[in-house]
Amino acid sequence: MQAFLTILKYDFRQLSQSWVSRIWILVLTVPAIFLIFLANYENELVSETMAFYTTTVLMPTSGLAIAVLSASSINGESGIIADSILSRAITRSEYVCAKILSRIGFILITYSVIIIPFSYFMLRYGVNDSTESSVFLGWIIVGSILTSVAAFGILMSVLFASLLPAVLLVLLTVSLSSALMQFLGLDLLSISVTIQQLPEIFRGETFTSEGIQIITIFLALTAILLFPAIFIFGKKDL
Template sequence: MQAFLTILKYDFGQLSQSWVSRIWIIVMIIPAIFLIFLANYENEFASETMAFYTATVLMPASGLAIAVLSASSINVESGIIADSILSRAITRTEYVCAKILSRMGFILVTYSIVIIPFSYFMLRYGVNDTADSSVFLGWIVIGSILTAVAAFGILMSVLFANLLPAVLLVLLTVSLSSALMQFLGLELLSISAVIQELPEIFRGETLTSTGIQIIGIFLILTSIFLFPAVFIFGKKDL
């Protein structure tokens, strides 16, 4: 347990000092501030502005950052992992679980740090056409999507020894699967379709049960990606 906590704390600290993380936060914050001022002076609807921000800033920036942070979780430290496991300092399961928790925890914390104040000021200074519970539901929906993307990135990090192919595969798979699901009419499985529905979710026009369904689907996908990652890492040669 001590080794698990040590890896968890160390990795979280490394993530907080990463240039990828810092750029990600800056890229999300600057447009958010601009949109808050715009909503105040132009009387923009909060639901439309928050959905616009999600589609044009939050998801593109987060998608790229999460692809890099999650796909680099295992493969970039292969030499260190091998030495630690061979010396019995930590088990494979402890290591991969600590990495999963630190990466996904950091991503969700960063997301929350930006989204919570953004929502507060947008609802205060924009034209508030939303319900608080609906806004909360909408951001939980987006959080569940980001969690699933992170889980897939971790799986790719286990499968690929090199970072670049893992990152590219995450970005390509997420983009193509989203378009394919929307084309097939499986809109609850399509990230792009869910984002298009955000204004209605924020306004409370979408059924709460539909939002919960979306959250459930992406949390199930998260589990589907993480269980093989833990299993494969436990069996692979280091």
């Protein structure tokens, strides 16, 4: 357990000092502040403004940042991993689980730090056509999507020794799978369709049960992606 906590704290500290993380936070923060002022002075609808922010800022920048941060979780430290495991300082399962927790935890904390104040000020200064519960549901849906993207990135980090192909495969797979699910009519599995429905979700015009179903699907997908990552890393030659 001590080794697990050590890796967890070390990786979390590395993430907080990463230029990718800092740029990600900056790119999310500046447009959010601008939209809050715009909503206040131009009487913009809360639901439409938050959905616009998600579509044009949050998802594109977060998708890229999460792809890089998650896809570099394992392959970026192959030498350290080999030395630590071969010296029996930490087990394989402890290492990969610490990495999973730190990467997903950091991503969700960063997401929450931006979204919570953004939502508060939007509800306060914008034209409020939404409820707190519907806004909460919408952001939980988006958070579950980002979590599944992070899980896929971690799996790619286990499978690929190089960062670039892992990141490219994450971005390509997420984009193509979303389009494919929409083409097949499997809207609950399509990220793009879900994002397009955010104005209605924020306004509370969709059933809560449908939102919970979407959250359950993406959290289940997260688990499905993480299990093989742990298993493959346990069998992988270092």
